[in-house]
Amino acid sequence: MEGNRIGRIILGSISTLLLIAGFIFGITALLATKRHGRAGILGKALAGTLINGFFVLGMFTLVPWVMTHHTDRLTIHRMNTFNKDGVEFLYYPAWEIKETPADGTNAPLIAINGPYDSAVVLEFFPPSNEETLEQDANQMAFEKKAFFEQQVKDSSVDSTMESVVGKVGGIACAGFQSYFTVYTANAVLSYSSYYFMLSDSKHKILISTVAANDHGKVVNPGIKLILDSLRIEGMAPADQVSQGMADANAGNGGGPASLNVKMIVYKPKDACALIGNKTVMAGDVIEGFKIIAIDKDSITVQSPAGVEKELRLGDVLK
Numbered sequence: 001m002e003g004n005r006i007g008r009i010i011l012g013s014i015s016t017l018l019l020i021a022g023f024i025f026g027i028t029a030l031l032a033t034k035r036h037g038r039a040g041i042l043g044k045a046l047a048g049t050l051i052n053g054f055f056v057l058g059m060f061t062l063v064p065w066v067m068t069h070h071t072d073r074l075t076i077h078r079m080n081t082f083n084k085d086g087v088e089f090l091y092y093p094a095w096e097i098k099e100t101p102a103d104g105t106n107a108p109l110i111a112i113n114g115p116y117d118s119a120v121v122l123e124f125f126p127p128s129n130e131e132t133l134e135q136d137a138n139q140m141a142f143e144k145k146a147f148f149e150q151q152v153k154d155s156s157v158d159s160t161m162e163s164v165v166g167k168v169g170g171i172a173c174a175g176f177q178s179y180f181t182v183y184t185a186n187a188v189l190s191y192s193s194y195y196f197m198l199s200d201s202k203h204k205i206l207i208s209t210v211a212a213n214d215h216g217k218v219v220n221p222g223i224k225l226i227l228d229s230l231r232i233e234g235m236a237p238a239d240q241v242s243q244g245m246a247d248a249n250a251g252n253g254g255g256p257a258s259l260n261v262k263m264i265v266y267k268p269k270d271a272c273a274l275i276g277n278k279t280v281m282a283g284d285v286i287e288g289f290k291i292i293a294i295d296k297d298s299i300t301v302q303s304p305a306g307v308e309k310e311l312r313l314g315d316v317l318k
Contacts, residue, residue, distance in 0.1 A: 079225070082110075086200075086233035087122070092222050112226055116212045118219035120226045123206040127199065136206050137161065137176040137195035144193065144210065148182050155184045165263070165272060165279045168196050168207060169230040172274055174263040190214070200234035259287065259317040261299060273299050275317055289317055 079090045082097060087110065091097070095114045102108040109123040125131075141159055148157045158181045166175050175196040182189040190213040198205045207227070211219045263274035271294040272281045284291045288304040299311045311317065 082112075088229075088231045089226050090229040091226050095222055095226075114219050114222045116215040116219055118211045118215070118223065119209065120223055121206075121208045123208070124203040125206065127202070127204060129204055133174075133195060133197040133206070134176065136197070137178070137208075140195065140208055141178040141180075141193065144178075144180060144191075148180060148191075152182055152184055152189075155182050157182050164194070165274060166194065166196060166227075168198060168227050169232070169235060170228070171198070171235065172279055173198070174274060198232060198235050200232055202234075205232060205235075261311050261313055261315050261317070264294065264297065264299065264313060271295075275299075287317060 078093055080093055082089050082091060089112075091112055092114075095112050098111045098113060100106070100109050100111070107123050107125050109121055111122075112120045114120075138161065141161060145157050145159050149155060159178055161176055161178045164175050164177045166173055173196045175194060178193045178195070180191040180193070182191070192209075192211055192213055194207075194209045196207045198207065207230075209223050209227075211223060259276050261273060261275055264271075272279055273291075273294050274280075275286055278286055280286055280291050282291050282293055290302040292300040292302050292308060294300075297312060300308060301311060301317065302308050
C-alpha cells in the first residue's frame, strides 16, 4: 500500500512537470515566430499553449476547490480504528473521540462526535445497575429535550419515543428511537436518536446516537459504521427492554437458546418479534416454522407438521 502511494505521488509529479513544461515550450514557440516566421509554427504553438494552459489553470484552481468542498467524498473510504479495554470499532477521520472516566457520580463513557452535532455515545454501567433501557432512554430523551430548549432561544421542542429493532455489532437488539422537533421563529429543526443496551461480564453498555435529519446523508454513514463494527468482549443483548428481551436461558425447560423468543414489538401495522438473532414478521418462516400472527404478548406459529402453537417471551421455538 505504501509503495502504491509513493508511485502515485511520483507519477502525479511527473505529469505536473510535463504539463508546465508543455506550457512553457508553447510560449517559447510563439515567441520564436518572430525569428522563424509563422508558417508551420503559429497554429501548433498556439494550440499547444492553450491546451496546456487550460490544464495548468485547472490544476491550480479546480483541484484545490474540489479538495476543499468534497473532502468527505474523497476520504469516505478512509477509516480509523479504536481498540482499547476490549472495545473496538471503526470510525471516519472526521469524527473525534472523547473518553470520560468515572468520577464517582457519572459512569465512564466514550463519545464519538461527528459533524453537525451528531454523536454516538457508549456509557458503561456496573452489572448491578437495575435501570432498564426504557428508563435510561426516557431519561436521556428528557435531557436532550432540555438541551435543545436551552441552546435554541425562543423555541419549543416536541419529542416522541417508539420501540425499534436494530443491529449493533451484528447482534439484533431491541431498542428505542426518539424524535425531536425544534420550532423556532425562522426554522424547524428535526433530530433522531437511537438507544440500545448491551452487556458483558463487566458492564451494561448503554448506546445512544443523535443526528440532525437534515444532514442524514452526511452523518448517518458514520453512525452506521460505528454501530456495525462495534465489538465488545463477551458482548450480548441486555435483557432489559420493557417489551421484551426475555432471559436467553428462560423458557419451557430449556432448548436451544438461539431459538428463544427474545422480544415482541407490537404495532397494529407492522408487529415484529426477535427469535434468536432473527427479526421476524407475520408470514416469515424460521427453522421450518411459519409465523402466523404476532400479538401484544404472544406469537402464533405453525410447525413443519402443520400444528399451530402459541409462544410467549422466553419460549423456545421447537
